[in-house]
Amino acid sequence: MADPRLFRLRVRYAKSGRLALLSHLEVARSLERAVRRAGLPFAVTNGFSPHMRIAFGAALPVGVGGIDEFFDLYLTDYVAPEKALAALAAVSPADLMPHGAAYVEPTAPAASVACPLSAYRVTFDGPIGRALVVPEQVEVVRKKKRKVLAVDDFLVGDIRACEDGCAVEFTLEAKPTGSLRPDVLVEAMVVKTEAGASSGKEQAAGAGGDMRADASAHEATCAPLPAVRSIVRISQK
Amino acid sequence: MIQTDLWPQVQRLARRAERPSRYLGSEWGATRTTDADFSFCMAYPDTYELGQPNQAVRILVNAVAAMEGVAAERAFLPAPDMADAMRDAGVPAFSLESCAPLREFDVVGITLPHELAATNVLELLDLAQIPLRAADRAVDDPIVIGGGPCAMNPEPYAPFFDAISVGEGEESVPELVAAVWAGRAAGESRQQILRRLAQVQSTYVLSLYRVLDADEAQRQSSWVVPLEEGVPPVIVRRVFEGFAESDAWEPCVVPFAEAVHDRLNVEVLRGCARGCRFCQAGMMYRPVRERSVDNIVSAVLRGLDETGYDEVSLTSLSTTDHSQIEEILTRLNRACAGRGVRVSVPSQRLDSFGVQMAELVAGQKKGGLTFAPEAGTQRLRDIINKNVSEEDLFCAIDAAMAAGWRRVKLYFMVGLPGETDDDVKGIASLAQRAYDRMKAATPPDQRGSLAMTVSVALFVPKAQTPFQWDGQISREEALRRVGLLKRSVKYRAVRVSYHDPQTSFVEAVMSRGGRACADLVQAAWEAGARFDAWTELFNEEAWRTAADKVGLVPETIAEATYDTDYVMPWAHISAGVTQEFLAEERQRAQEGLTTQDCTFDACTVCGVCMQTGTRNQLAAPRSMPEGGRERHG
Ligand code: SF4
Numbered sequence: 126m127a128d129p130r131l132f133r134l135r136v137r138y139a140k141s142g143r144l145a146l147l148s149h150l151e152v153a154r155s156l157e158r159a160v161r162r163a164g165l166p167f168a169v170t171n172g173f174s175p176h177m178r179i180a181f182g183a184a185l186p187v188g189v190g191g192i193d194e195f196f197d198l199y200l201t202d203y204v205a206p207e208k209a210l211a212a213l214a215a216v217s218p219a220d221l222m223p224h225g226a227a228y229v230e231p232t233a234p235a236a237s238v239a240c241p242l243s244a245y246r247v248t249f250d251g252p253i254g255r256a257l258v259v260p261e262q263v264e265v266v267r268k269k270k271r272k273v274l275a276v277d278d279f280l281v282g283d284i285r286a287c288e289d290g291c292a293v294e295f296t297l298e299a300k301p302t303g304s305l306r307p308d309v310l311v312e313a314m315v316v317k318t319e320a321g322a323s324s325g326k327e328q329a330a331g332a333g334g335d336m337r338a339d340a341s342a343h344e345a346t347c348a349p350l351p352a353v354r355s356i357v358r359i360s361q362k
Numbered sequence: 363m364i365q366t367d368l369w370p371q372v373q374r375l376a377r378r379a380e381r382p383s384r385y386l387g388s389e390w391g392a393t394r395t396t397d398a399d400f401s402f403c404m405a406y407p408d409t410y411e412l413g414q415p416n417q418a419v420r421i422l423v424n425a426v427a428a429m430e431g432v433a434a435e436r437a438f439l440p441a442p443d444m445a446d447a448m449r450d451a452g453v454p455a456f457s458l459e460s461c462a463p464l465r466e467f468d469v470v471g472i473t474l475p476h477e478l479a480a481t482n483v484l485e486l487l488d489l490a491q492i493p494l495r496a497a498d499r500a501v502d503d504p505i506v507i508g509g510g511p512c513a514m515n516p517e518p519y520a521p522f523f524d525a526i527s528v529g530e531g532e533e534s535v536p537e538l539v540a541a542v543w544a545g546r547a548a549g550e551s552r553q554q555i556l557r558r559l560a561q562v563q564s565t566y567v568l569s570l571y572r573v574l575d576a577d578e579a580q581r582q583s584s585w586v587v588p589l590e591e592g593v594p595p596v597i598v599r600r601v602f603e604g605f606a607e608s609d610a611w612e613p614c615v616v617p618f619a620e621a622v623h624d625r626l627n628v629e630v631l632r633g634c635a636r637g638c639r640f641c642q643a644g645m646m647y648r649p650v651r652e653r654s655v656d657n658i659v660s661a662v663l664r665g666l667d668e669t670g671y672d673e674v675s676l677t678s679l680s681t682t683d684h685s686q687i688e689e690i691l692t693r694l695n696r697a698c699a700g701r702g703v704r705v706s707v708p709s710q711r712l713d714s715f716g717v718q719m720a721e722l723v724a725g726q727k728k729g730g731l732t733f734a735p736e737a738g739t740q741r742l743r744d745i746i747n748k749n750v751s752e753e754d755l756f757c758a759i760d761a762a763m764a765a766g767w768r769r770v771k772l773y774f775m776v777g778l779p780g781e782t783d784d785d786v787k788g789i790a791s792l793a794q795r796a797y798d799r800m801k802a803a804t805p806p807d808q809r810g811s812l813a814m815t816v817s818v819a820l821f822v823p824k825a826q827t828p829f830q831w832d833g834q835i836s837r838e839e840a841l842r843r844v845g846l847l848k849r850s851v852k853y854r855a856v857r858v859s860y861h862d863p864q865t866s867f868v869e870a871v872m873s874r875g876g877r878a879c880a881d882l883v884q885a886a887w888e889a890g891a892r893f894d895a896w897t898e899l900f901n902e903e904a905w906r907t908a909a910d911k912v913g914l915v916p917e918t919i920a921e922a923t924y925d926t927d928y929v930m931p932w933a934h935i936s937a938g939v940t941q942e943f944l945a946e947e948r949q950r951a952q953e954g955l956t957t958q959d960c961t962f963d964a965c966t967v968c969g970v971c972m973q974t975g976t977r978n979q980l981a982a983p984r985s986m987p988e989g990g991r992e993r994h995g
Pocket of ligand 1: 635
């Protein structure tokens with residue numbers, strides 16, 4: 126991939142607002158079209174059906190935004206980064222707006238693996254009011270096959286509460302063998318945390334009068350969680 | 363007036379939907395007018411991926427948006443999962459630009475792209491919470507206008523629309539919008555506004571006509587007659603005369619979701635006068651109007667710059683017929699070199715696909731090449747006026763193989779009027795000999811990658827064509843003929859694929875049915891039919907139930923054959939091509955006589971130019987490449 130005659134421009138952008146609902150492929154296609162609209166001197170691959178030489182950072186799932194995403198664009202001519210950025214910004218949808226551009230070494234690691242650590246912020250519609258329960262493992266379906274992932278293999282550090290208890294942050298590490306999607310983990314944590322609540326209630330209802338005091342004690346901690354408003358990747362390292 | 367923003371509700375549902383990008387709007391190129399006094403929404407009765415690339419949606423939104431003070435937006439039918447979720451949540455169908463309920467728009471246009479979209483029209487109206495029948499709509503409900511190819515026989519859709527615009531809408535749709543606006547501004551009733559619409563050329567306003575019974579229709583030469591003075595007894599299709607001179611760059615939206623034909627489309631010419639007797643498009647887009655080379659080339663380059671697409675398709679019914687296609691392709695190939703841009707031509711004409719063309723469109727090689735001989739024998743090709751010979755096909759194959767193609771797809775129809783078993787076997791024979799030719803024209807070490815597909819569809823009689831009087835064969839007979847074809851193909855490398863005759867049957871019913879068919883459509887939708895064009899969603903049972911409920915025998919509608927003096931249910935609609943010409947063409951078909959193309963030869967008096975006050979406009983005189991098209995007349 127490293128061609129010394131080409132200039133490797135790393136463009137940083139945000140995936141925000143309603144466009145957080147785009148898939149990785151849709152984002153990639155849209156960025157590529159923005160590059161063409163911007164009239165940048167992009168390099169094309171050789172061969173039967175030549176296409177733009179562009180490489181994207183680690184994928185975000187549908188519904189997950191990102192404030193500092195990036196892609197590497199290979200140019201045949203040097204363009205001052207601020208000029209390239211201005212040209213791109215002029216032809217980008219507001220919710221897929223580039224905000225930085227700088228050249229990187231042609232030999233630097235590929236964009237898709239350059240930053241294995243991703244920090245996410247999950248914002249809820251209201252205060253969560255208790256610690257989220259992290260499941261030991263989550264089950265995912267990939268290409269129609271069920272797979273069980275151990276959360277510990279991917280989760281780095283704790284789940285940190287922030288924004289007056291209305292949001293949490295956590296960091297996931299991508300492995301060469303695969304990664305754990307942040308939205309999947311959030312869903313699993315919500316289910317696990319709320320399950321604590323409902324099993325407590327069931328117990329109370331089934332066991333009769335003397336359990337009632339116990340049940341109401343549970344209620345403060347075990348009510349359904351507020352809805353998830355957004356999941357955003359806030360940084361990548 | 364549009365005012366509600368449904369986005370907060372839509373967002374919640376879109377998040378859980380199969381493909382949220384269908385519902386987001388805010389694509390590059392989409393424009394939103396916020397300070398408009400009047401509003402128009404152009405709706406497509408299928409999902410975003412199918413509707414967004416539709417030319418009518420693109421052109422008409424642009425045409426209305428150009429009006430001062432009018433907001434023009436787009437809407438598509440949500441996919442089944444989203445539609446169900448919206449019903450559960452009470453969220454009505456919405457536009458993309460403002461995410462406003464459809465029912466808040468002053469005018470809603472729905473294009474009718476093909477016969478299998480009928481139940482989707484009802485699905486869309488129902489989701490939009492607009493009364494299904496025009497007669498039930500209240501003063502402040504939108505005026506719902508239909509149009510598109512199915513306007514050639516609007517009867518099965520008639521009661522669901524306030525008005526149907528017949529023909530090309532570039533000029534008529536803004537006129538209709540202006541008329542509604544004037545009526546609304548004057549505080550008029552719905553009926554008064556509809557009367558205004560009837561004054562706009564090429565508009566069919568159903569409520570201003572009386573429906574006759576079958577006997578009276580035959581006596582009066584029409585199934586509907588005007589109820590009042592000043593309402594046209596025959597509605598002649600609108601032709602956009604300025605097409606050739608108008609800018610070939612039609613601004614477009616660049617979708618996020620992967621759409622069908624997701625590329626820049628530039629319409630290079632309109633109309634086709636080849637005169638295939640089964641083809642509705644060939645009758646309803648005449649006369650032929652070519653845009654100039656400069657117009658086309660500059661539109662492509664500008665379009666690529668403004669959209670960022672990496673592929674451009676030069677669209678029309680028969681692009682390689684453009685008198686200057688070689689110059690267009692040469693200039694575009696040169697201008698696009700090194701940019702990673704593909705220039706493609708949608709369908710290849712057998713008789714104009716020479717060596718030079720093969721090289722000019724070589725960029726499409728990997729997709730395979732598609733030719734449409736339509737019938738297996740020369741006898742039947744003469745009947746349908748498909749003026750290509752076996753030699754044309756073989757020469758085209760030689761040129762294609764020499765230029766590096768390895769995959770060929772041939773389109774045929776079964777059930778054409780006059781077809782015999784010999785014609786069916788002729789398809790197999792032609793395909794196999796074409797395959798031999800592919801082999802002979804390919805170096806031995808590359809023959810392993812050769813592939814041929816024979817794709818067969820069931821003939822559907824279409825309104826406003828010479829074969830409109832000819833019935834469709836039954837589904838059992840269709841399957842028998844396909845079986846015969848399959849048995850006749852001996853080569854393993856020749857694959858036969860065929861389209862489900864069940865949906866072709868519904869197409870025939872919708873194409874030929876009269877007003878009674880509207881009840882059938884509604885009953886089918888009520889029984890659960892929607893997305894009939896999606897093979898996996900087609901609900902045969904619903905259509906059966908509906909037919910029983912309304913007491914129609916759909917087989918009669920699809921399969922009956924009539925004499926040319928029989929008055930068909932669309933006699934009050936004219937594509938410009940006269941009924942006399944259609945009748946004569948059918949007669950010539952029965953005699954095995956072909957009819958020439960008026961863009962290469964003399965006028966054959968089809969009537970379009972006289973009735974619409976237009977003429978063919980060619981960028982240069984047309985001529986065939988040597989060897990092609992010697993036989994006609
Ligand atoms: S009227 Fe004559 S010239 Fe015009 S489209 Fe018909 S056949 Fe062609």
